[in-house]
Amino acid sequence: MYGISGLRKTLQTISNWNKASRIMRKYMNTDVNPCENFYEYACGNWKNYYDVPPDKAVYDTFEMVRENLYIVLKELLESDYSEKPQDDDISDYHDLKDFLNENYEVYDPSDATDKAKKFYRSCMKEGTINKRGEKPLGKLLEDLGGWPLITSSWKKSDFDFMWLLSRLRLLNNDILISQWIGPDIKNSNKYIIHIDQTTLGLPNRDYFLDSRNVKFIKAYKSFILSIANLLGSQTSTTLEDIEDLVQFETRLASITYSAEERGNITEVYLRTTVETLANHFPNFAWESYFTAVLGKEIDLTYPVACYCARYLHQLLNLLNKTNPRVIQNYLLWRFVRHRTQNLDYRFMESVQKFYHALFGREKQPPRWQFCVLQTNTNMGMALGSLFIRHYFDKNSKSDTTKITENLIQAFLDMLQEKEWLDRQTKDFAQIKINNMDLKIGFPNFLLNATELNLKYRDVKIEENFFFENVLSILRHSSLDEQKKIGLYVNKSMWNTPPAVVNAYYSRNKNQILFPAGILQPPFYHKHFPKALNYGGIGVVIGHEITHGFDDKGRLFDHKGNLQLWWKNSAIEKFYEKSKCMIDQYGKYVLPGLKIPVDGFITQGENIADNGGLKQAYKAYEKWLGDNPNADESLPGLNMTGPQLFFLNFAQVWCGKQRTEITQSRLKTSVHSPGMFRVIGALSNSEDFSSIFSCPLNSPMNPQHKCVLW
Incomplete structure (x- = not known):
């Protein structure tokens, strides 16, 4: 032998x-x-x-290895799972408002790998997604106070900046400021709050500030308009609103630090507390914001690491000078931007047109590839458990x-x-x-079904509701952050x-x-x-x-x-x-x-x-x-x-x-x-x-x- x-x-x-x-x-x-x-x-x-395939902007050795990996992951996700596949009934809509609740709570201890397969299946059900159209996002936008860009019923009196910003953060969106819970860089054993400058709707600040990039700004505006139209824009001021939105983001880009300015982390790091932060930046209701996004009343002495003091000063000045309508439009646009890929083919086509202008990609990737990526991004540990067990x-x-x-x-x-x-x-x-x-x-916990199921116990996945499944994962991520408050860092994880x-x-x-x-x-x-x-x-x-x-x-x-x-x-x-x-x-x-x-x-x-x-x-x-x-x-x-x-x-x-x-x-x-x-x-x-x-x-x-x- x-x-x-x-x-x-x-x-x-x-x-x-x-x-x-x-x-x-x-x-x-x-x-x-x-x-x-x-x-x-x-x-x-x-x-x-090899040529760069139409559905890619880059084709190299790494991409070829990823393609081989995705084929394996596809096979795993399409293998049988313990639940019976559901029909295409979509009459029982979720109450999307639940996802905005500070006390949002779900308990589902079922098999995590089955949830990953079901998530993938929900992504692959294009017929169901197309039938639902823009409705899930449209309803959620109403619950978030309304997007002025698409509705004539929005009123300035409806504007609640802090409520909206905190709700978007509960859905794991960093808009205007980035905020997370992580180890303190000067005491890596303890979790503290971190805040930093924003990301932008284009790859970096130069896209807004360099006059040579005017074609990208034009494509960006066209992208916003196409999404607004798909959501049923009913206003006569849509083009004006888009112009104001992009001008606001251009001013936002101008106050962000450049890469060179952020080269030395010791020069931008400032360790403070919630109370001191509120004293330095009194125009921002830090205490109520942190209480909302962290799910509990925050101790005013709790430490905060700030990497953007100058940016915050200038941001608050900018917000003070900006029409609330523009701010509401911008906040909800940045949220909408990330949700377009969870909707029907029309939205995907708009994304593709924008990506073609920005990166040269000629067509969308195959749906199965997109859904494998979505599953790995959203439920990577559950999918990873399948991968390591089999391969x-x-x-x-x-x-x-x-x-x-x-x-x-x-x-x-x-x-x-x-x-x-x-x-x-x-x-x-x-x-x-x-x-x-x-x-x-x-x-190692990926080989322990009990521990893996426990990790995803606050995730609810339903086969006909891809849009809501993603929201469930987003709330899962924010709940994970909330749990870290007051804990010591487990560096073995x-x-x-x-x-x-x-x-x-x-x-x-x-x-x-x-x-x-x-x-x-x-x-x-x-x-x-x-x-x-x-x-x-x-x-x-x-x-x-x-x-x-x-x-x-x-x-x-x-x-x-x-x-x-x-x-x-x-x-x-x-x-x-x-x-x-x-x-x-x-x-x-x-x-x-x-x-x-x-x-x-x-x-x-x-x-x-x-x-x-x-x-x-x-x-x-x-x-x-x-x-x-x-x-x-x-x-x-x-x-x-x-x-x-x-x-x-x-x-x-x-x-x-x-x-x-x-x-x-x-x-x-x-x-x-x-x-x-x-x-x-x-x-x-x-x-x-x-x-x-x-x-x-x-x-x-x-x-x-x-x-x-």
Whole structure:
């Protein structure tokens, strides 16, 4: 039996190696010198096999992995569940007003995974959704005091700013101010209230303030008008109302902090109390607002972390000068904006038209894909429980844990080599990395049906009421927040669904998290050569570790508290070395566009890319030394293990994106484009230049390199 099992494993390994080799060779453009442009060498043929699909703005390796994951999740959601499917009777409407009640309470201890399947099914019932049309949202808008944009019956005397703002927050909407309950960044063991500036209806403030973006403002206004018309706009002032609304949001954008102004969190963080906040900003009824959104009378001495003092002063002045009709229109527009995707095909078509103008997406994604995403977004832990029970390989967790341990050791070794760091700062850095909390795969409670059902006990899902199902989830989220008040932080918990293709570092918890969804090719496969695993998931792990020591992560200590633990001399050297990267990436311009990468807002991710690559290679090099007889070749590829390491790293970033989304990301994203994530990190790598014998001062081996970690 052992021999047969061993033979099967060998055959499976060969099959996976052949497949990996075939894919890697397909993407490569071997006519390009790897020392001239390694991205083009590794990914040059990718564009010959793939176009950006009409329903996407971006198509890359990450998106392909997500597509494979979504197919698996679809199968799980469409599998049988214990309840009998319902017919399409929609006569028994919910009382939507219940969702606005401060004392909203539901108890349904039924199976959480069944709820996820039912949620998905409610999303897929397009016939029922179309039959209900705009009615659910229209009724809810009436209950929220009426949207002046669509009704002539609204009166100024009906305006109740604080009531409306708090009700929208109960439905998990952050409008005008962002507010949440989270660990205090100076005492990460305790939950406190946090408040920050708003998000906007367009990707960032520049969309409103830069005159070159007039086409996006025009598309935004058209979008608002189309939604108002679908909701039965009956006013003669709709166009005027929309103009006033957008002008208000433009003024709002002008008082928000820019990314550069928010670069140093210590400069915007202000710890205060509810009472002091009320004294500083008396025109805002903080006590009644917090009492409403937190579900109980708030202690005036309860701490509040404020990240937007200047913004709040200017916001209150702006509100004082603005017609209540405009404020009501704006608040409800921002709420409506997020609910349009829970309604019928007409609303979805309006969203698509707007997305085409904004991001270049030509058509909506397939309904099943949209509904899988909605289910994972709203009930990610329940869906994740299904995923890990059916598809997650426990060996992946132990293998990834071992790789992570090797990367941590590589970082510690690199740390000792840093002559620009003093001994005290090195010692504190070592303490921090030794205290990093590693989470791989999924939280254990997902395997306990009782605990999982308990998590979703305040969620009511009905098959014919997709709109209300989303509202139930939104109230579930706000109730979860309310429960944190007065509690100590349980740092062993994680809130990220496992079926996602991403990884995270939490500064406030000093925690690195690798969900089960990312542990698949090309990032990881248990039968891959280690070169591919270290060049894939290994670099991702190293990237997240390095976030603990990037421009923001370095401000937090080993317990996740904002604390100055660096010597002044080390801080000066850090600024000098990070400025090198800011300048380096700021010179990159994508072919065909005249917009450079923003080296400042991308610096944290660039630091993490460079550090992660270096750590992962050092860890792989150490593994090779410990396993001198390992076969690290792939059939059909005349490359060594170290060369395959760098090739797989680069091919993770193969992809294409539409011009519109590229322009948007260059203005808003903290990540550099994939091409420069490859070129930037590799051109700073002595290991890469050595492995590929790149001549000094060739494009991929400049004499002057930016090296931080």
